[in-house]
Amino acid sequence: MRRRAAAIFLGLGSAVFAHGETIYLTAAASVVGAAPFYSDVRAFNTSYTNTLTVTADYRCFIGACAASVQAFTLVPRESRAFDDICVSLFSSPDSAGAVEFTHMGTDGDLVVSSRLYSTSPEPTVGMFVPGLESYAAFPVTILTSVRNGGSGAGFRTNVGVYNFNDAPVSPTFKVYDGSTLVGTTQLDAALLPRSGAQINDIFGRIGAASLATSNAAVVVDSGGASALFSYAAVIDNATTDPYLVVGAPDRPAPAEPQTVIVSVHAWDFSPGGPVSAPLTLTVGTTYTLVFRSVDAPGTPNPRHGFSGISDLGLPSSDDISPGHDFVVPSFTPQGYQRGSYPFLCTRNDCGGDPEQHNGMIGMLIIP
Amino acid sequence: MRKLLLLLPALLVFAAPLRQRADGTTVITLPAAASIVGGAPFFSDVRAFNTSYTDSLEVTATYRCFITCPAGTPQITFTLAPRESRAFDDMVASASAFNTPNSAGGVEFSHTGESEQLVVTSRLFSTAPTPTVGMFIPGLGISEAYPNTVLTSVRNAGPDAGFRTNAGVFNPGDAAVSLTFTIFDGGVQAGTAVSRTVGAHSGLQVNLIFTAAGVPNLSTANAVIVVNATGPLFTYAAVIDNATTDPYLVIGAEDQPPQPVATATPTPPGATATPTPPGPTATPTPPPGQTFTVNVGQGGNNFVDQVSGNSTSTIHVGDTIHWVWVSGFHSTTSGPCPPCSGDGMWNHGPGTGLTFDFTFNQAGTFPYFCSNHGSIMTGTVVVNP
Numbered sequence: 001m002r003r004r005a006a007a008i009f010l011g012l013g014s015a016v017f018a019h020g021e022t023i024y025l026t027a028a029a030s031v032v033g034a035a036p037f038y039s040d041v042r043a044f045n046t047s048y049t050n051t052l053t054v055t056a057d058y059r060c061f062i063g064a065c066a067a068s069v070q071a072f073t074l075v076p077r078e079s080r081a082f083d084d085i086c087v088s089l090f091s092s093p094d095s096a097g098a099v100e101f102t103h104m105g106t107d108g109d110l111v112v113s114s115r116l117y118s119t120s121p122e123p124t125v126g127m128f129v130p131g132l133e134s135y136a137a138f139p140v141t142i143l144t145s146v147r148n149g150g151s152g153a154g155f156r157t158n159v160g161v162y163n164f165n166d167a168p169v170s171p172t173f174k175v176y177d178g179s180t181l182v183g184t185t186q187l188d189a190a191l192l193p194r195s196g197a198q199i200n201d202i203f204g205r206i207g208a209a210s211l212a213t214s215n216a217a218v219v220v221d222s223g224g225a226s227a228l229f230s231y232a233a234v235i236d237n238a239t240t241d242p243y244l245v246v247g248a249p250d251r252p253a254p255a256e257p258q259t260v261i262v263s264v265h266a267w268d269f270s271p272g273g274p275v276s277a278p279l280t281l282t283v284g285t286t287y288t289l290v291f292r293s294v295d296a297p298g299t300p301n302p303r304h305g306f307s308g309i310s311d312l313g314l315p316s317s318d319d320i321s322p323g324h325d326f327v328v329p330s331f332t333p334q335g336y337q338r339g340s341y342p343f344l345c346t347r348n349d350c351g352g353d354p355e356q357h358n359g360m361i362g363m364l365i366i367p
Numbered sequence: 368m369r370k371l372l373l374l375l376p377a378l379l380v381f382a383a384p385l386r387q388r389a390d391g392t393t394v395i396t397l398p399a400a401a402s403i404v405g406g407a408p409f410f411s412d413v414r415a416f417n418t419s420y421t422d423s424l425e426v427t428a429t430y431r432c433f434i435t436c437p438a439g440t441p442q443i444t445f446t447l448a449p450r451e452s453r454a455f456d457d458m459v460a461s462a463s464a465f466n467t468p469n470s471a472g473g474v475e476f477s478h479t480g481e482s483e484q485l486v487v488t489s490r491l492f493s494t495a496p497t498p499t500v501g502m503f504i505p506g507l508g509i510s511e512a513y514p515n516t517v518l519t520s521v522r523n524a525g526p527d528a529g530f531r532t533n534a535g536v537f538n539p540g541d542a543a544v545s546l547t548f549t550i551f552d553g554g555v556q557a558g559t560a561v562s563r564t565v566g567a568h569s570g571l572q573v574n575l576i577f578t579a580a581g582v583p584n585l586s587t588a589n590a591v592i593v594v595n596a597t598g599p600l601f602t603y604a605a606v607i608d609n610a611t612t613d614p615y616l617v618i619g620a621e622d623q624p625p626q627p628v629a630t631a632t633p634t635p636p637g638a639t640a641t642p643t644p645p646g647p648t649a650t651p652t653p654p655p656g657q658t659f660t661v662n663v664g665q666g667g668n669n670f671v672d673q674v675s676g677n678s679t680s681t682i683h684v685g686d687t688i689h690w691v692w693v694s695g696f697h698s699t700t701s702g703p704c705p706p707c708s709g710d711g712m713w714n715h716g717p718g719t720g721l722t723f724d725f726t727f728n729q730a731g732t733f734p735y736f737c738s739n740h741g742s743i744m745t746g747t748v749v750v751n752p
Contacts, residue, residue: 042519044591048626078554079519081589111620113520115606123527124608125500128520128615144414144452145488145503152498179450215454217416234490236499241613243503248486251418284421335422 020104023112023131026162026196026229027244029096030086031063034120035240039129041082041114043101045074052105058090059162060097061196068092074110085114098162098196101131118240125241127233132246137164137227141220141247146175146232148203149212153237159218160198162229163191169226173199174219175206182208182216191228219250257286257330263294264304264320266351272343272362279364281333289328291320295351305346309364312337318346333366340365394477395487395506398537398570398601399616401434401471402459405698405717406495406738407612411504413455413489415476417447424480430465431537432472433570435718441465447485458489469696469718473537473570473601476506493612500613502605507618512539512599516619517591521550521604523577524586524711528609531711534592535572537601538565546596548573550580553589558582565600575713576604581728583712595625609711656685656726661746663721664695668737670746678746684730688748692721697737697744699723704736704745714738 028039045052052074060066068090074080087093103110110131117126147155163169168190175182183206187197199205202218220230230247262279263270269291270276281287295302306326308316312333317326341364351357400411417424423446430441443464447453455461460468476487485506492501522530538544548561558580565571573579576592594602602619659682665671670690672680680688690699698716702709715723717739727733727750737744 040520040588042589044517044519046517046621046623048623075554077551079551079589079591083588108621108623111517111519111622113617113620115520115615121611123610125611125613126608126615127503128617130618142416142418142486144416144486145412145490176450176452178452179448214412214456215414215452217452236501238498239496239500239611239613241500241611243490243501245488245503246505248488249418249483250486251420254420332421335419 020102021107021110021133023101023110023133024162024164024229025099025101025112025114025129025131026231027096027116027129027160027233028085028099028114029062029116030084030093031096032094036119037116038084038119039086039114039116041085041099041112042079043074043082044079044111045076045109046111047076047105047109049076050105050109051075052103052109054101054103054110056089057100057102058086058092058097059100059194059196060092060095062097062198063095064092065095065097066092100164100194116242116244118242120240125239127242127244129244130246132229134164134227136246137229138247138249139222139225139227140250140252141228141230142250143218143220143230143232143245143247145234145245146216146218147214147234148208148216149210150214154212156201156235156237157203157216158198158200158233158235159202159220160196160231160233161191161220162196163226164194164229165226166193167226168192169222169224169228171228172221172223173202174221175202175208176217176219177211177213178215182206182211220247221253254284254286257288259288259290261290261292264291264345265293265295266299266302266353267356267360269360269362272364274359274361279362281331281364281366283333283335283338283366286330286332289331291317291326293320293322293324295322300352301347301350303347304350307344307346309341309343312341312364316346338366392477392479393482393485394475394509394539395485396537396539396601397474397476397487397489397504397506398603399471399491399504399535399572399605400459400474400489401491402457402468403471403717404469408494409491410457410494411459411489411491413458413474413487414452415447415455416452416486417449417484418486419449419480419484421449422480422484423448424478424484426476426478426485428464429475429477430459430467430472431475431568431570432467432470434471434572435720436470436472437467441467471572475539475568491614491616493614495612500611502614502616504616505618507601509539512601513619513621514596514599515622515624516594516600516602517622518594518602518604518617518619519591520606520617521590521592522588522606523590524584525588529586529711531607531609532576533572533574533605533607534576534594535570535603535605536565536594536596537570538567538598539601540598541567542598543567544596544598544600546594546600548576548580549593549595550577550582551591551593552585552587557585557590574715575711578713578725581726593622593625594619656683656687658687658689658724660689660691663690663692663697663699665693668695668697668740668744670699670744679749680747681749681751682727683751684728685726686750687724687726690715690723692716692719695719697739699735700738701733701735703734704742707736707738707741709738
C-alpha cells in the first residue's frame with residue numbers, strides 16, 4: 001500500500017511515469033584536503049527473480065561538477081559496491097552532490113545505502129546516508145538533534161537540501177534553540193530543478209556561531225507545495241565524527257495575522273449571524289477582529305455591543321458605533337478550543353426594534 | 368483517468384509512512400538506546416519534538432529494556448508545549464527519565480495526538496575516544512517495521528583494525544516473533560543463519576554477528592544481512608570502526624519474502640558483477656556439538672568452568688561455551704590480557720544477569736577476559752580438533 005501510494009505521489013513531482021522508481025541519495029562526496037570525505041555506496045536488488053537495470057545520475061552541485069549518467073545491472077539479490085562513488089562511477093573527484101538511482105522494476109526492488117566518511121582521523125569516522133524514496137520529501141521538514149558549540153571543541157552543523165522537482169525552489173531555513181527562533185536564512189540563489197545545496201556551519205551563517213546548544217532544530221520550508229529532501233550533518237569538531245539527521249515531516253507555519261471585519265448593523269453580525277454565516281476561525285491562525293457599525297444613515301440607535309466570549313478570552317464592548325470600532329487586537333484559536341460559541345449584542349435598543357434585536361445572536365465556530 | 372484524479376488527494380494523505388494504530392494511538396519507537404559504562408561506553412541523547420503550532424502533546428515513554436534489566440518497566444509521561452523540543456540527555460540513566468544505568472533496550476513513545484505530531488530522534492554515542500563518536504538513531508513509525516528486511520552497507524574486519532557489526536531487532540507487536548539473521552557476502556551466504564526469538568515489545572541485539580554466524584574472520588565491505596521473521600520487526604545494524612570506535616546505524620529496508628532460487632543465475636555483465644546468492648533455503652546445518660557452562664563472577668572476579676572447576680575450559684571443535692553471569696558486572700571479551708584490548712572474536716557485556724553462547728568452529732587456544740576487571744579476571748578456552 002505504501003509503495004503504491006508513494007509511486008503516485010512521486011508522479012506529481014518528478015517524471016515517474018517516464019522513468020519508473022527513483023531512489024535518491026541526497027548527499028555523496030569525494031573531497032580531499034584538510035577535511036576529506038568520501039562516499040561508499042551499496043545498491044541492492046531485492047528481487048529473487050528479476051535482474052534490475054539501474055541508471056545512476058550524479059547531480060553534482062559542489063566542486064568540479066561534470067554531468068555523469070551511468071547504467072549498471074544488478075542480478076537478483078546482488079549487492080553492488082561503489083566505493084568512493086563520485087570517482088569510481090562518475091569520475092568526478094573533488095566534488096559533491098546527490099545521486100538519483102532510477103530503475104524500471106517494481107517499487108521496492110532497489111535498496112540504496114551509503115556511508116559518507118572522513119579519513120581524518122584515520123582510519124575513518126563516518127555516517128550513514130540512506131537512499132530515500134520520494135515520500136520522504138516534504139514541503140516543510142524539521143531537523144532535530146541539531147547541535148552547535150558546546151563542551152570540548154564542540155559541534156558544528158551543515159544543513160542540506162535536494163530539490164527533486166522539475167521547478168526551482170527557494171527554501172527558507174529557520175534555526176531554533178529549544179523553542180526560540182535564533183535566525184533565518186535562505187540560499188544565495190534559487191535551488192534549481194534536480195539540484196541541491198548545502199549550508200555549511202548554519203549557525204555561523206545566521207550570525208550565531210558562538211551559540212552553544214545541544215537541543216536545536218532547523219525548519220526547512222520550501223515556501224510552497226514542492227517537497228524537498230533535507231538533512232543535517234552534525235559534526236563533533238574534535239573527532240570529526242558526523243551523524244546525519246534526515247528531515248521529518250513538519251507543518252507549515254501559521255499564516256500571518258489576518259484581519260476580520262465584522263460588520264454590525266440592525267440586526268446582524270456579518271459574519272456571525274443570525275442572518276449572515278457564522279464567524280469561522282481556523283486553529284493556529286492569528287486574527288485581529290474588528291467590530292464595525294455599518295448601519296445605514298438614519299437607523300435608530302446605531303450603537304451596538306458585543307457580549308464577548310469568556311471561554312475564549314474574548315472581551316466585551318457595549319460601544320460599537322459609527323466611527324467607533326471595537327477591536328480585538330490578537331486572537332489565535334487553539335486546538336482545545338474547537339467548538340461553537342454563541343455571542344450577543346449587549347444593547348437592547350439598537351435599531352429601534354427590541355423584538356428584532358432579541359434575535360441578534362451571532363455564532364463563532366472553530367472547526 | 369478521472370477516478371485516478373479523484374483518488375490522488377486521498378492517496379497523498381497516506382504518502383508518508385503510516386504511524387497511527389487502529390485505536391488512535393501513535394507509537395514512535397526508538398529501536399536502540401543505551402547507557403553503558405566501562406570499556407565500551409555508550410549513551411543515548413534523545414530529542415522529542417511536537418510539530419503542532421497550537422496543541423500541547425502528552426507523551427508516554429516506555430523503556431523496553433532487554434540488556435541487563437532491573438525488574439519493572441520504567442515509564443515516564445511528559446507534556447510537550449506547541450513546537451517544544453525536549454532534550455533527554457542520557458535518557459536511559461537520567462534520574463528524570465528511566466533511571467536505569469548500565470542497561471540497553473528500546474523506547475516506545477505513545478500519544479493520542481495527530482499521527483505525525485511527534486518527532487523523535489537520538490544520537491547513540493561513545494565517549495571513547497573523547498569527546499565523542501556516535502550515530503543517528505531515528506524514531507520509527509509502525510509502518511516502518513517489516514517481516515522481511517535487508518541491511519546493506521554492512522562490514523566486518525578489513526584493513527587497519529577493521530570493522531565489526533552488531534545486528535539488532537525490536538518487536539513492536541503484542542506477540543513473540545521468531546527470526547533469523549542470514550549474512551551474505553558477494554551474493555553467497557556466509558556462515559550459518561543465526562536464529563532467535565524476540566518477545567513482544569522487546570528487542571535483542573547480537574553483538575559480533577559475524578562471530579555468531581561462525582565467520583568471525585571474514586573480511587568484507589559489502590555484506591548484506593537478511594532478517595526474516597514471523598512478524599514485523601524494526602531491524603538495524605550498528606557497524607563500528609574498531610580503530611576509532613565510530614559507529615553508523617543501518618536501518619533495515621523492506622525486503623521481499625524469501626524464495627528458493629531454482630536455477631543457476633546468469634553471470635551479470637560488468638567486471639564487478641557479483642554472483643547470485645543461493646537464497647535463504649541454502650543454510651547449512653550447524654555442526655553438532657556439546658555445550659559447556661562457565662559461570663561469570665562465581666566467588667568474585669572469576670570465570671569458573673563447571674567441568675574443570677577453574678578458568679580453563681577444554682572442548683572440541685563444534686562445541687559451545689555457555690557463559691552465565693551469576694554475580695557482579697562483567698564481560699566476556701576474547702583476546703589476550705594484557706593488552707586487554709579484545710581481538711573481536713567475541714565480546715558480550717559488560718552487564719549483569721546475562722547469558723552468552725559462542726560456538727568454536729576451529730581448534731586452538733582462545734584466551735579471554737572481563738573488560739571491566741582486565742588482567743585480574745581472565746579465562747581460556749582450549750579447543751581440540
